[in-house]
Amino acid sequence: xxxxxxxxxxxxxxxxxxxxxxxxxxxxxxxxxxxxxxxxxxxxxxxxxxxxxxxxxxxxxxxxxxxxxxxxxxxxxxxxxxxxxxxxxxxxxxxxxxxxxxxxxxxxxxxxxxxxxxxxxxxxxxxxxxxxxxxxxxxxxxxxxxxxxxxxxxxxxxxxxxxxxxxxxxxxxxxxxxxxxxxxxxxxxxxxxxxxxxxxxxxxxxxxxxxxxxxxxx
Amino acid sequence: xxxxxxxxxxxxxxxxxxxxxxxxxxxxxxxxxxxxxxxxxxxxxxxxxxxxxxxxxxxxxxxxxxxxxxxxxxxxxxxxxxxxxxxxxxxxxxxxxxxxxxxxxxxxxxxxxxxxxxxxxxxxxxxxxxxxxxxxxxxxxxxxxxxxxxxxxxxxxxxxxxxxxxxxxxxxxxxxxxxxxxxxxxxxxxxxxxxxxxxxxxxxxxxxxxxxxxxxxxxxxxxxxxxxxxxxxxxxxxxxxxxxxxxxx
Numbered sequence: 001x002x003x004x005x006x007x008x009x010x011x012x013x014x015x016x017x018x019x020x021x022x023x024x025x026x027x028x029x030x031x032x033x034x035x036x037x038x039x040x041x042x043x044x045x046x047x048x049x050x051x052x053x054x055x056x057x058x059x060x061x062x063x064x065x066x067x068x069x070x071x072x073x074x075x076x077x078x079x080x081x082x083x084x085x086x087x088x089x090x091x092x093x094x095x096x097x098x099x100x101x102x103x104x105x106x107x108x109x110x111x112x113x114x115x116x117x118x119x120x121x122x123x124x125x126x127x128x129x130x131x132x133x134x135x136x137x138x139x140x141x142x143x144x145x146x147x148x149x150x151x152x153x154x155x156x157x158x159x160x161x162x163x164x165x166x167x168x169x170x171x172x173x174x175x176x177x178x179x180x181x182x183x184x185x186x187x188x189x190x191x192x193x194x195x196x197x198x199x200x201x202x203x204x205x206x207x208x209x210x211x212x213x214x215x216x217x218x
Numbered sequence: 219x220x221x222x223x224x225x226x227x228x229x230x231x232x233x234x235x236x237x238x239x240x241x242x243x244x245x246x247x248x249x250x251x252x253x254x255x256x257x258x259x260x261x262x263x264x265x266x267x268x269x270x271x272x273x274x275x276x277x278x279x280x281x282x283x284x285x286x287x288x289x290x291x292x293x294x295x296x297x298x299x300x301x302x303x304x305x306x307x308x309x310x311x312x313x314x315x316x317x318x319x320x321x322x323x324x325x326x327x328x329x330x331x332x333x334x335x336x337x338x339x340x341x342x343x344x345x346x347x348x349x350x351x352x353x354x355x356x357x358x359x360x361x362x363x364x365x366x367x368x369x370x371x372x373x374x375x376x377x378x379x380x381x382x383x384x385x386x387x388x389x390x391x392x393x394x395x396x397x398x399x400x401x402x403x404x405x406x407x408x409x410x411x412x413x414x415x416x417x418x419x420x421x422x423x424x425x426x427x428x429x430x431x432x433x434x435x436x437x438x439x440x441x442x443x444x445x446x447x448x449x450x451x452x453x454x455x456x457x458x459x460x461x462x463x464x465x466x467x
Binding site: 005144148149151152158161162164165166168169171173176187189190193205210211212215216218 | 326331355359361366369370375378379382383385386387390393394397398400401449
């Protein structure tokens with residue numbers, strides 16, 4: 001399982017692996033927003049938490065279809081299915097690798113992009129913390145969506161339709177933490193709820209994703 | 219219905235299902251039409267106008283039952299999907315598939331009638347109120363569920379995948395329902411038809427509303443039976459076509 005983890009990470013870093021693609025998308029999205037809503041810094045400051053969270057969400061979504069699709073095409077998923085490790089573990093490892101190659105760079109890049117959007121100084125700390133707590137949930141929920149649509153030829157668009165509604169609770173709590181942090185309110189409740197969603201997603205969704213993968217490989 | 223009933227699962231045998239629904243469907247359909255028309259006529263023409271809301275209050279004879287059905291149909295899909303996963307009864311999962319588009323329509327009816335009422339009363343067609351928002355999310359879940367059914371070619375694979383999606387979706391639908399409460403305070407009034415609430419809507423509105431709810435439930439049962447029968451026939455037709463193609467080859 002550890003080897004599988006390193007395999008996924010190396011594959012992602014190699015050329016054509018899609019590493020950095022999500023990051024670039026995140027940057028472009030944040031650049032586009034001021035063109036859409038105007039360069040007024042007070043206005044940007046208000047919408048910055050929401051834009052950063054929605055951007056992280058979409059950037060995460062962009063690289064999801066690679067999680068199982070490539071393995072499904074070249075047959076290595078069949079090997080993983082017959083391997084002497086539980087498929088649930090495989091899903092969890094792959095989701096973790098996805099988080100390290102997509103979620104973690106987003107967490108690191110987000111403060112710089114927050115700077116572009118004139119994010120309130122008090123909110124930086126909470127932006128990093130909430131992304132750190134919330135993005136694993138995005139990867140694990142995404143793993144479920146990717147597993148559902150892996151056997152479809154053009155599953156990418158359908159997957160976003162299936163996955164994005166599942167992202168709503170994470171998004172609500174994440175943006176709420178940053179917004180409250182910016183205004184100096186207490187952030188404990190939404191942060192705890194978000195951590196709960198992440199923990200629940202990590203604990204339960206690998207089973208659902210593995211069930212979907214078994215159906216797809218049948 | 220002369221067959222011997224050994225267990226509840228016999229109802230799910232496709233042939234027996236077709237036989238008993240053949241007799242039950244006309245009865246339920248006529249009953250649904252009668253109750254539906256009776257409830258609406260009573261509600262629209264024989265109840266007084268509200269002293270503040272005027273005649274607009276009468277849209278609730280459609281709005282409230284449709285909203286209740288929108289939620290309950292998803293719950294029914296959850297149960298039938300579970301039955302499919304555990305016992306693999308094809309009729310069960312086909313009923314879930316048939317119910318999805320009805321549920322989506324109910325959600326849409328609730329949203330649109332709410333918007334029509336909201337304009338004169340709240341001064342806006344749409345507000346990001348928790349109840350309204352969670353209905354929009356529910357609508358998205360219905361759309362995703364139906365899209366997945368359409369996308370997968372093999373019917374058994376589609377049934378399995380949509381059932382898993384229904385289970386996971388239910389959890390996240392409930393999560394979203396309470397998450398949006400956190401995110402915005404509402405304009406929407408609280409429940410006014412609950413059995414346990416101290417202050418409910420006045421009896422003069424309450425009884426026709428009950429009749430309308432019964433009408434919607436009957437309408438749903440009639441539609442879901444009809445659509446499930448259609449799905450079973452479509453399966454049979456597909457099987458016949460495959461067999462003929464195999465014989466000709």
